[in-house]
Amino acid sequence: MRRVVFALVVLSLLSVCSYASVYPPNYGFEMGDTSYWTENPDNGSIGVVTSWTHLDSGGSADFTWTAPEGVEFAVLAGGSEDQPVQLSRILTLAPGATADGLAALSGEDYMPFNDTARVTISDLVTQQVLWSKDISAVGDWSYTPWQYWSFTSQESVTKNFMLTYETWNVGDSILPSYGLFDAAPGLPAFALVGVVPVIGALIRRRTR
Numbered sequence: 001m002r003r004v005v006f007a008l009v010v011l012s013l014l015s016v017c018s019y020a021s022v023y024p025p026n027y028g029f030e031m032g033d034t035s036y037w038t039e040n041p042d043n044g045s046i047g048v049v050t051s052w053t054h055l056d057s058g059g060s061a062d063f064t065w066t067a068p069e070g071v072e073f074a075v076l077a078g079g080s081e082d083q084p085v086q087l088s089r090i091l092t093l094a095p096g097a098t099a100d101g102l103a104a105l106s107g108e109d110y111m112p113f114n115d116t117a118r119v120t121i122s123d124l125v126t127q128q129v130l131w132s133k134d135i136s137a138v139g140d141w142s143y144t145p146w147q148y149w150s151f152t153s154q155e156s157v158t159k160n161f162m163l164t165y166e167t168w169n170v171g172d173s174i175l176p177s178y179g180l181f182d183a184a185p186g187l188p189a190f191a192l193v194g195v196v197p198v199i200g201a202l203i204r205r206r207t208r
């Protein structure tokens with residue numbers, strides 16, 4: 001009996017570890033920097049922070065984000081007119097594997113200066129937009145809360161994709177808006193929630 005319980009505990013820990021390892025290194029910026037990512041700042045800026053505050057048109061703080069996953073997340077400020085400020089990395093996805101995350105727009109401009117933040121994924125042939133928000137969608141000097149995006153590979157073989165976070169300063173190069181990006185929270189916790197009741201049920205069954 002003890003041996004069975006021990007084996008189940010080891011199996012559950014391996015299962016949790018395999019869920020946790022779904023995240024590639026520094027996927028959620030918990031190293032406090034952009035290690036493992038490639039920066040294209042293009043006269044904007046790229047930073048890793050623990051909170052970000054939106055300012056209204058009068059310069060007053062009206063909304064603050066904290067990290068949905070861990071304590072750190074990335075902020076990209078728009079730079080050159082109509083050019084993206086980008087943070088990207090290669091993701092190797094097995095058939096049916098899913099990459100996901102959370103993104104938000106902190107819009108500090110007004111129409112027609114339609115500043116935009118996006119999440120895209122590319123297989124170097126086709127680019128898909130997984131999430132996009134702009135001033136026209138959220139309103140002048142407005143913002144979104146964290147919003148979930150995901151991508152599941154439909155390929156029949158393991159394949160490399162380029163994941164890119166970006167923020168655009170549209171129509172001019174002043175009053176930048178900000179794209180906020182992080183991993184999705186809770187994947188290891190989700191694994192624990194699923195595994196622990198199964199172990200409990202198996203133990204109860206064996207001890208009858």
Ligand SMILES: [Ca+2]
Nearest residue numbers: 028069070072
């Ligand atoms: Ca994070």
Ligand SMILES: [Ca+2]
Nearest residue numbers: 109174175176
């Ligand atoms: Ca702008």
